[in-house]
Amino acid sequence: MSVLSVRNLALSIGGTPILHDVDLSVEAGEILGVVGESGSGKSLTALSIMQLLPRSAKWAGEIEVAGNSIGAMNEKALCKMRGRDVAMIFQEPMTALNPVHTIGHQIAETILIHNECSRAQASERAAALMHRVGLDPKKISPDRYPHELSGGQRQRVAIAMAIALRPKLLIADEPTTALDVTTQAQILDLLRNLVKQDRMGMIFITHDLAVISNLADKIAVMRHGEVVEAGPTDTVFREMRHDYTRALFSASAHVPKREAHINADGEPVLAVDEVVREYARPRKSLFQASRPFRAVDSVTLKIRPGENVGLVGESGCGKSTLARAILALDRLQGGKILLNGRVFSQAGAGPDMRQRAGVQVVFQDPYGSFNPRHTVRRLVAEPLYLIENAPAGAEREAKITRALEEVGLQASDADKYIHEFSGGQRQRIAIARALIIEPSLIVLDEAVSALDVSIRAQILDLLASLSTRLGVSYLFISHDLSVVRSITDRVMVMREGRIVEEGTTEEVFLAPKHAYTKMLIAATPVLKAPAEA
Amino acid sequence: MTLYLLRRLLALMLTLIAASIVVFLVTEIIPGDPASFMMGINADPQAVAALRSELGLDQPLVTRYLAWVIGMVQGDFGLSYTYKVPVSELVGDRILISLPLTLYALLLSTLIAFPAGVVAAARRNTAADFAVIGATQLGVAIPNFWFAMLLVLAFAVNLQWFSAGGFPGWDAGFLEAMKALTLPAIALALPQASILARVMRSSLLDTLDEDFVRTARAKGLTRSQTLWRHALRNALIPVLTIVGLQFSFLLAGGIIIENVFYLPGLGRLVFQAITQRDLIVVRSVIILLVFAVVAVTFLVDIAYAVADPRLRRRAR
Numbered sequence: 001m002s003v004l005s006v007r008n009l010a011l012s013i014g015g016t017p018i019l020h021d022v023d024l025s026v027e028a029g030e031i032l033g034v035v036g037e038s039g040s041g042k043s044l045t046a047l048s049i050m051q052l053l054p055r056s057a058k059w060a061g062e063i064e065v066a067g068n069s070i071g072a073m074n075e076k077a078l079c080k081m082r083g084r085d086v087a088m089i090f091q092e093p094m095t096a097l098n099p100v101h102t103i104g105h106q107i108a109e110t111i112l113i114h115n116e117c118s119r120a121q122a123s124e125r126a127a128a129l130m131h132r133v134g135l136d137p138k139k140i141s142p143d144r145y146p147h148e149l150s151g152g153q154r155q156r157v158a159i160a161m162a163i164a165l166r167p168k169l170l171i172a173d174e175p176t177t178a179l180d181v182t183t184q185a186q187i188l189d190l191l192r193n194l195v196k197q198d199r200m201g202m203i204f205i206t207h208d209l210a211v212i213s214n215l216a217d218k219i220a221v222m223r224h225g226e227v228v229e230a231g232p233t234d235t236v237f238r239e240m241r242h243d244y245t246r247a248l249f250s251a252s253a254h255v256p257k258r259e260a261h262i263n264a265d266g267e268p269v270l271a272v273d274e275v276v277r278e279y280a281r282p283r284k285s286l287f288q289a290s291r292p293f294r295a296v297d298s299v300t301l302k303i304r305p306g307e308n309v310g311l312v313g314e315s316g317c318g319k320s321t322l323a324r325a326i327l328a329l330d331r332l333q334g335g336k337i338l339l340n341g342r343v344f345s346q347a348g349a350g351p352d353m354r355q356r357a358g359v360q361v362v363f364q365d366p367y368g369s370f371n372p373r374h375t376v377r378r379l380v381a382e383p384l385y386l387i388e389n390a391p392a393g394a395e396r397e398a399k400i401t402r403a404l405e406e407v408g409l410q411a412s413d414a415d416k417y418i419h420e421f422s423g424g425q426r427q428r429i430a431i432a433r434a435l436i437i438e439p440s441l442i443v444l445d446e447a448v449s450a451l452d453v454s455i456r457a458q459i460l461d462l463l464a465s466l467s468t469r470l471g472v473s474y475l476f477i478s479h480d481l482s483v484v485r486s487i488t489d490r491v492m493v494m495r496e497g498r499i500v501e502e503g504t505t506e507e508v509f510l511a512p513k514h515a516y517t518k519m520l521i522a523a524t525p526v527l528k529a530p531a532e533a
Numbered sequence: 534m535t536l537y538l539l540r541r542l543l544a545l546m547l548t549l550i551a552a553s554i555v556v557f558l559v560t561e562i563i564p565g566d567p568a569s570f571m572m573g574i575n576a577d578p579q580a581v582a583a584l585r586s587e588l589g590l591d592q593p594l595v596t597r598y599l600a601w602v603i604g605m606v607q608g609d610f611g612l613s614y615t616y617k618v619p620v621s622e623l624v625g626d627r628i629l630i631s632l633p634l635t636l637y638a639l640l641l642s643t644l645i646a647f648p649a650g651v652v653a654a655a656r657r658n659t660a661a662d663f664a665v666i667g668a669t670q671l672g673v674a675i676p677n678f679w680f681a682m683l684l685v686l687a688f689a690v691n692l693q694w695f696s697a698g699g700f701p702g703w704d705a706g707f708l709e710a711m712k713a714l715t716l717p718a719i720a721l722a723l724p725q726a727s728i729l730a731r732v733m734r735s736s737l738l739d740t741l742d743e744d745f746v747r748t749a750r751a752k753g754l755t756r757s758q759t760l761w762r763h764a765l766r767n768a769l770i771p772v773l774t775i776v777g778l779q780f781s782f783l784l785a786g787g788i789i790i791e792n793v794f795y796l797p798g799l800g801r802l803v804f805q806a807i808t809q810r811d812l813i814v815v816r817s818v819i820i821l822l823v824f825a826v827v828a829v830t831f832l833v834d835i836a837y838a839v840a841d842p843r844l845r846r847r848a849r
Contacts, residue, residue, distance in 0.1 A: 052750055075755070083753030090751075095744035099843055100766050109762075110752045145842040161752060 001067050003028050003168040003201035004049065004086075009061035011041075011048055011225075018044055019225040022061070026169060026201035031192075033216030033233065034205045035248070037452040041225035042205045046171045049203075050088055051078050066168050084114045087162035091174035093154035097146040103157045104130075104142020110164040129160040134190060151315070152183035159190065166198050173205045180314035180479060185523040188215060207452065209252045210482070210525035213237060221245050237528070247454060253527055254457035255486040256464035261471065262489065263305040267341040269440040269473045270303040270326065270359070276334030276347070277318070277325050295321040297497035298335065303441060308467060308474040310488035310505065312481055312520070318497040319477050323445050326475065327361055340440055357386040360434035364446035366426035370418040376429055377414035380404065383437045403432040407462060424455035428462065435466070443475045448483060460487055481524045485509050493517045541834060545827050552823040557598050560812045566590075588614065601816070610817040615809045620817045623802065628821075630700055631791075631799040634714050635783040638721035643776065645726040650733025650772075655760055657738060665730060672727030681720035681793045688716060698795035717794045721787055725779045732775050736768040743767070769840050777833035781826040785818075 004026040011019040019041045026032045034042045047053050049063055051070060063070040065085055073081065087110075090096045097106060107129055108122035115122075127137040133156040146154055155175060162170060172191060176184040192215065195202050206212050212219060213233065220230040221244065229242040240246045277296035295318045303309050313319045324330050326337060328344055328351030336346035339358040345351040360383060363369045370379055380400050384390045391399055401411040407428040418426060427447065434442045444463070448456045464487060467474060478484050484491055484505070491508050493501040493516065501514040512518045568585040569576060585591050589600065604611055610620035653665035689697035700713050740746065741764050749759045788800025799818060806814035838844045 050751055052747060079753050079755050081753070082751055088751040090744060090748060092744055096748045098745040098749070098763050098767070100841055101763075109749075109754075113753050113758075147843045158748070161748070 002026060002064070003066055004203070005062070005064045006045075006049065007062040009045065009048060009059065009063065011044060011053070011057060011059045013044075013054055013058075014056040017225070019048070019059075022222075022225070022227055023230075024203075024220055024227070026203060028168070028201055029195060029199040030218070031195060031202045031204055031216045033212035033219045034203055034222060035207065035209060035212050035219060036222035037207060037248075037454065039224075040222040042222050043173055045222070046088065046173050046203065046205060049169075049171065050082060050086060052082075080114070083110050083162075083167070084165045085167055086169045086171065087165075087167040088171040088173065089155070089158050089162050089175045091177050093151045093158060093178060096158050097154055099146055102143050102145055103140075103149070104144075107142070107157065107160045107164060110161050114165055125164070126160070129164055130157075132194075133157075133160045133163075134186070135160070150183075151179055152187065155179065155183075155187055156190070159187075159194070163194055163198065163200075167200060169201045169203070170195070171203045171205070174207070175204075176211065177206070177208070181481070181520060181523040181525075182314065184211070184525075188525075191215075208525070209249060209453075210527040213528055214525055221248065249527075251453040251457040254453075254460060256457075256460045258308075258464040258487070259468050260306065260308070260489050261468075262307045263471075266305045268302040268304050268338075269340055270301075270475070271338040271341075272299055272301045272322075272326065272335070273338070274298045274300055274335035275322070275325055275332055275337060277321050277330060278333045292333075295497055296325060299494075299497075299499055300335075301492060301499065301502075303473050303475060305440065306467070306471045306473060307490065308476060308488045310484035310491040311475060311477045311494060312479065312484050312491060313494035314479060314520075317494045319494050320445060322494070323361070323443050323475070323477055326443060327359060328356070353386075357383070357437045358439055359441045359443065360437070360439040361443040361445065362427070362430045362434055362447040364449050366423045366430065366450060369430060370426065372418055374417075375414065376404075376416050376418065376421075379418065380414070380429065380433045380436055383433060387437055399436055403436040404429075406435055406466065407432045422455075424451055424459060427451060427455075427459055431459075431462065431466070435470075435472075438470070439472065441473045441475065443477070445477045446479070447476075449478060449480060456483070463487060481509075481520065482526075493520070537838075541831055545831055548827050549820075549824060552827075553602055553820055554598070556816050556819050556823070557601065560816050561594065566810070601813075605817070605820065611813045613806075613811055613814050615806075615811045615814075620814050623814060624799070624818060624821060627797060627799045627802045629703060630714075630796055631784060631787065633710075634717055634721070634787060634796070634798065635780060637711070637714055637718040638725065638783055638787075639776065639780055641718055641722035642725040642729055642779065645722065646729035646733055649726075649730040650737060651760070651765070653730070653734040654737035654741065655757070662734075665734065669727035669730050672723050673731075675723070677720050677724055678789045678793050680723055681717070681790055684716045684720055685793070698793070700796050714796075717787070717790050717796060720790050720793070721783055725783070729772065729775055729779070733768070733772050736771045737764060740764040740768040766840055770837060773833055773836050773840065777829050780829045781822075784825055785822050 002025045004024065006022055006024040009019055009022040010017070022041070022045055024032065024034075024045070034045065036042045044053070048059055049065070049070070053059065065081060070078070097103070104123060104126050107126035108119070111117065111122040111125055112119065123142065127142055130137045130140070130142065135153060135156050140149070140153065146157070149157065175191070176187050179187060188211065191202065191204075194200065204212065204216060216233050218230070218232045219236045220227045221236070221242065222228065223244050229236060229245045236245065237249075240249060275296055276294065276298055278292035278294050281290045281293050299322060301309075311319050311322070321330075325332060325345070328337070331350065332345055332347045334347045337344045339355045342355055343352060344355040344358070377400055380403055381396065384396065384399070390396070400414055404411060404413055409425065409428055409432065418429070421429065430447075448459050451459060460483070463474065466472060476484060476488055488505045490503065491505045492499045493508070493514065495516050501508060501512065501517045508517060509521065512521055568581050568588060568590060589597060592600070601611070608621065610624065612618065613620050613623055616623060649665045649669070653662045656662050685697050688694045695712060695716050701709050703710050741760070746759055746763055749763045750756075754762065785800050785803065787798060788804055791798040791801045799822075803815060803818050806818070
């Protein structure tokens with residue numbers, strides 16, 4: 001008997017059809033990978049199984065969990081099923097736990113809700129569960145609160161809560177997307193082992209083909225609320241019968257065409273010299289200032305004209321702090337930063353605003369980085385005030401049009417507002433905004449991390465062609481090693497505020513020297529080419 | 534936690550010192566000489582000058598400020614210019630009405646607002662929710678003195694359950710005194726409860742949308758278990774802020790209601806003192822109110838830390 005069987009699942013929310021004809025099945029001890037881009041309906045399929053849909057949702061079809069039809073259950077029966085027969089882990093470990101309860105309490109709660117046992121027994125079992133998910137209760141007390149734990153540790157707590165009652169089916173919705181690669185590798189190992197030991201069925205939802213290719217027994221590829229291709233992992237990757245599967249695969253492994261023409265002799269566009277950035281820590285005593293936290297520790301680097309440099313590292317390594325320092329958004333506590341040979345920012349002084357036009361930035365979040373009440377014209381033209389004798393009238397219009405066309409948009413888009421654009425288009429607008437004053441350097445801080453693979457491939461192509469045509473340099477900051485590898489000439493690896501390894505991209509990826517780089521590369525899931533699969 | 538308390542206490546002291554300077558200067562700047570006011574318009578200038586020196590008004594600014602502050606620290610708030618009785622006595626009598634009235638109103642407001650807000654949020658977009666939204670809209674819109682008069686008409690004039698005004702004093706017995714404060718407390722509580730219920734509702738609705746509420750549901754908790762065990766405590770922070778602000782507002786802001794019900798409270802005292810240029814009373818009452826506000830803010834800060842462990846880290 002399958003632990004889960006879904007037949008002809010259809011779902012509409014507020015009258016809008018979302019899912020149709022979804023068929024899935026999971027056997028005990030089996031991992032089903034559900035893969036697809038945002039909006040493909042993979043999360044709503046999971047929430048249909050849990051019956052945690054929005055109120056305006058209507059569903060039809062047949063969902064059976066361990067032989068019991070969900071359609072026949074009332075809310076009381078569903079509450080009994082959730083957590084006991086089917087459990088779920090969500091994407092965002094930072095917000096998935098209640099901030100005002102201890103982790104031990106939250107793990108024990110799953111047990112107490114479903115079992116007639118004492119609070120003390122539940123706490124004891126919670127401690128055992130923590131041990132099982134790799135959190136030693138001696139080191140990490142069950143009395144801790146979620147905010148005292150790292151993202152990976154919180155995700156382990158969420159897993160402990162989910163597996164507490166040995167559910168027959170575990171649904172993991174992008175459980176590692178928000179985590180660093182090394183943490184991701186550990187969590188994937190943990191899930192794999194738990195499935196094996198408890199003979200659970202697992203649905204693993206992800207947008208990342210590389211992750212799923214190494215984990216799942218079988219795969220369902222979803223698009224626009226439908227399963228377009230399904231089958232054993234090897235077969236799906238080998239045959240790729242559906243066009244969309246092929247497109248998804250090639251986008252995931254996409255390497256943009258680039259012609260590097262680095263001017264090795266020219267003045268570096270960016271020279272970071274022994275830069276130090278420190279943050280004040282909260283005071284421990286009333287009369288004594290506490291020692292500051294050094295987020296960037298004597299970093300020195302150079303970027304030559306036309307060069308694309310990658311900066312990789314895990315969260316908290318200081319790469320975004322360094323980016324803010326390069327943009328002179330924060331004051332330096334040591335060292336100096338030169339743009340095109342002139343001092344832009346140095347310790348003990350504010351930034352030289354005349355240099356500001358030399359560097360622009362594109363941030364990660366295409367939804368949060370625009371003022372929603374300004375037209376695209378105003379958004380894109382905003383950096384123009386940085387240059388002396390800024391163009392006006394027709395000349396200004398021409399500049400806006402050229403910037404928009406440069407990134408693949410149209411002149412008529414200038415009159416629209418930002419909510420009229422998709423995530424990928426917004427990132428194009430962000431690039432147009434950076435390009436309009438022809439900076440010599442653009443800092444791309446996780447600029448493609450929030451995008452779906454197909455959109456990401458398009459934006460990478462755009463960035464590559466802009467760099468080739470305009471000779472602009474990039475500082476490409478990302479936690480995603482495969483993306484960095486595809487678009488940079490040189491790469492730097494950052495850890496605990498220092499650059500631990502630096503070299504040409506191919507050199508670093510093929511023959512990493514530092515142990516940390518080796519570990520990062522080993523932990524990065526690799527998408528096997530179809531021929532090997 | 535000790536360090537946190539010490540720092541809050543230090544901030545409290547600094548606020549009080551700053552406030553005392555501002556209050557002192559403002560009462561200095563406003564026109565009107567207490568001495569000539571006390572002696573009347575046709576007073577002999579020499580007599581006025583004599584009174585000024587008796588009251589210490591001819592001393593330099595700094596000396597007078599220090600004398601005032603040091604006196605207060607020692608519990609001596611000075612003599613009222615008009616009533617010729619110690620200010621502490623005057624204020625003490627009034628506070629025995631204003632403070633219980635404020636607490637009474639705040640209690641009523643919370644008792645009405647919490648259930649109303651929770652019901653509205655738990656049954657979003659149902660008749661119960663709309664009823665709460667409508668009632669609170671009305672509660673905010675109705676002027677409370679008008680509502681107070683309605684209460685008097687209904688419960689004092691027609692039904693004769695309560696007296697229309699006045700205060701028998703605490704000597705008349707606890708129940709009698711509380712009875713006299715009931716209608717004013719209801720009148721004061723109505724708009725406050727409406728505001729609080731709305732804050733409670735929206736805060737709870739925000740919290741119910743959070744990821745951890747979904748996690749709790751996925752564990753198998755029912756909708757109401759999720760609300761009581763997971764959402765409510767997280768929703769309390771903004772509500773606590775409003776409760777703190779309401780206390781400060783009610784303590785002195787009840788002047789209109791005090792007038793409607795002939796209650797000799799703090800609000801009326803300040804009002805009378807200002808019209809009579811009894812500046813020493815004005816200053817003392819205002820400093821007392823500042824102290825109350827700062828002290829309540831301090832309590833609210835502690836309540837935050839109790840409600841939310843994330844704030845305790847800073848507290849340690």
